[in-house]
Amino acid sequence: MNTERLNTIIETIGVKNVQLANLAGFDAANVSRLRSGSRNVLRDSTTALRISESIYKYSVITHTTDALFNVLQIPEDSSSETAIDAILDTIFGTSDANISKKKETKDRKHENEVFGVKLDRIMILTDLQNVRLSQLIHVDASLISRYRAGVRSPLSNRQLTDKLVTALFQRIEKHGLIPELSDIMNIKDSELDEELFRKWLTNPELTSKEDISSTEKLLAAFNGFSYKKLPVPPPIEEIVSKDVIYQGALPYLGRAGLQEAVIRFLGSVFYEKKEELLLYSDQNMDWMVEDLSFRMKWAALMGSCVKNGTRVKIIHNIDRDLDEMNEAIISWIPLYMSGMIESYYCSSHIGNRFSHTIFCCPKNYCISGSHVVGTEDRGRYYYHTSEESLAFYEEEFNALMKTARPLVRILPISKDAIPECSITMSKKGLPQMTAKDSPFDKIKIAINPDIVRVYHISEPYVSIEFTHPMMHRAFTSYAERMMV
Numbered sequence: 001m002n003t004e005r006l007n008t009i010i011e012t013i014g015v016k017n018v019q020l021a022n023l024a025g026f027d028a029a030n031v032s033r034l035r036s037g038s039r040n041v042l043r044d045s046t047t048a049l050r051i052s053e054s055i056y057k058y059s060v061i062t063h064t065t066d067a068l069f070n071v072l073q074i075p076e077d078s079s080s081e082t083a084i085d086a087i088l089d090t091i092f093g094t095s096d097a098n099i100s101k102k103k104e105t106k107d108r109k110h111e112n113e114v115f116g117v118k119l120d121r122i123m124i125l126t127d128l129q130n131v132r133l134s135q136l137i138h139v140d141a142s143l144i145s146r147y148r149a150g151v152r153s154p155l156s157n158r159q160l161t162d163k164l165v166t167a168l169f170q171r172i173e174k175h176g177l178i179p180e181l182s183d184i185m186n187i188k189d190s191e192l193d194e195e196l197f198r199k200w201l202t203n204p205e206l207t208s209k210e211d212i213s214s215t216e217k218l219l220a221a222f223n224g225f226s227y228k229k230l231p232v233p234p235p236i237e238e239i240v241s242k243d244v245i246y247q248g249a250l251p252y253l254g255r256a257g258l259q260e261a262v263i264r265f266l267g268s269v270f271y272e273k274k275e276e277l278l279l280y281s282d283q284n285m286d287w288m289v290e291d292l293s294f295r296m297k298w299a300a301l302m303g304s305c306v307k308n309g310t311r312v313k314i315i316h317n318i319d320r321d322l323d324e325m326n327e328a329i330i331s332w333i334p335l336y337m338s339g340m341i342e343s344y345y346c347s348s349h350i351g352n353r354f355s356h357t358i359f360c361c362p363k364n365y366c367i368s369g370s371h372v373v374g375t376e377d378r379g380r381y382y383y384h385t386s387e388e389s390l391a392f393y394e395e396e397f398n399a400l401m402k403t404a405r406p407l408v409r410i411l412p413i414s415k416d417a418i419p420e421c422s423i424t425m426s427k428k429g430l431p432q433m434t435a436k437d438s439p440f441d442k443i444k445i446a447i448n449p450d451i452v453r454v455y456h457i458s459e460p461y462v463s464i465e466f467t468h469p470m471m472h473r474a475f476t477s478y479a480e481r482m483m484v
Contacts, residue, residue: 001034001092003036007035013068014327020051020055020058023292049084052088052091056083056084058292061295064217066224072090074086111155112150112151114150115153116148116151117481118200119147122172122181123168126175126177136167137160139160161198161202165202169194183428215326216439217330219443219478220440221333222443225333227460239263239267239297239300240301244263244267244268245268247383250383251381253378259294261367261381262298268361269310269361273308274364275311276310276361278358278362280317280358281317283355283356286377306340306341307338312341315344315345315346315401339412339462341408344406345407346403353373354370354373355371360390360397367381369382407466408464409465411462417455419446421434421436422436424445425476426448443457445475450467454466
């Protein structure tokens with residue numbers, strides 16, 4: 001059993017030990033021991049089969065099958081049996097494939113590609129030819145050509161990198177191109193200096209390798225979305241009975257209490273066919289995502305409320321990194337596609353001492369919680385029905401909305417509005433760039449200076465719009481890589 005390959009697969013789809021254990025039907029400690037290598041099993045064992053089946057099930061639930069199939073190196077339309085066999089082959093097989101080494105090679109290649117895209121943009125901006133740059137830094141012109149093509153990069157040679165950065169920045173200053181470079185780097189003119197330019201051009205973290213990977217995962221989720229692929233939810237009556245609406249205003253304790261309160265809250269909204277929900281929480285979301293059984297109930301209830309005509313206004317907590325933001329969006333994709341969700345993010349930053357939760361159905365009921373960060377799982381959550389409390393928490397939510405900006409917008413489109421090319425990008429001062437080919441067959445991407453539109457070109461026909469600056473930069477980096 002190859003634990004390195006097992007861990008690579010698990011990390012690719014983002015499943016946690018407890019989630020995998022819940023699906024497989026055994027203790028999370030068993031998963032931990034398998035991952036560490038302290039426990040070994042045979043390929044034909046029940047444990048091996050259950051782990052493989054659970055990995056596949058989780059990828060289906062979270063729309064990460066494309067990423068999984070890419071690691072397994074099997075076709076995108078592979079059956080569940082093929083996928084499970086491939087997981088077993090990868091973990092227990094004796095082939096020469098080495099996922100870790102392939103990933104390392106792929107990462108290095110990707111770094112070169114991103115560096116090449118940036119270098120090419122700067123050379124176009126400064127009207128600098130390969131021969132002239134090669135003369136400035138004393139290398140052969142063919143090497144500059146390979147840099148621009150993303151075949152190689154100078155990043156492992158500090159002296160050569162210094163010469164390249166200085167030569168480019170001096171030319172930018174000489175020709176008065178600081179405003180144009182600032183626009184490319186998405187910073188203020190006053191902030192730009194040679195050191196910041198160096199970091200943007202050469203620092204692996206600032207090349208957005210991780211951001212591009214996260215963006216690919218988000219695009220794969222949109223590309224793979226189909227109402228036909230969604231798991232069939234359990235009947236609402238099996239999740240929550242009508243009696244739950246009439247429970248008292250008791251406090252709900254800890255993680256299990258919050259889950260119980262949310263079931264009651266969404267069940268009440270469903271049975272009484274309420275018109276609107278206001279949702280905000282900046283606490284850790286493990287209470288929702290780690291327990292897959294609860295997550296399925298939550299998804300079924302949310303989906304049923306939306307089908308009933310309930311509109312949802314949600315302020316997402318995105319004061320983390322791009323990957324966490326995209327994960328939140330991926331989990332909401334089926335709801336976004338309904339067109340009944342308005343999603344926002346707060347432009348003001350949260351603190352790191354307290355967490356807050358407000359789930360409000362205006363003038364009807366509300367869940368609230370406020371805790372010291374780290375104590376949420378044993379905290380108290382209150383279920384409000386009094387007119388005074390409901391008015392207070394609705395006012396609190398509206399105060400947050402004053403600092404909120406749109407995160408994702410879903411708009412219906414006609415087939416005539418869909419771009420011809422797979423990727424289209426327009427930049428200030430640069431001609432429009434296009435790419436006819438992309439890994440995705442059911443979406444097309446159009447990037448303008450201030451907005452990104454992802455067109456879903458099969459049912460449902462919608463455009464998914466993003467304006468968040470961090471997401472815009474990540475989409476731009478992804479598109480530039482595809483246009484190399």
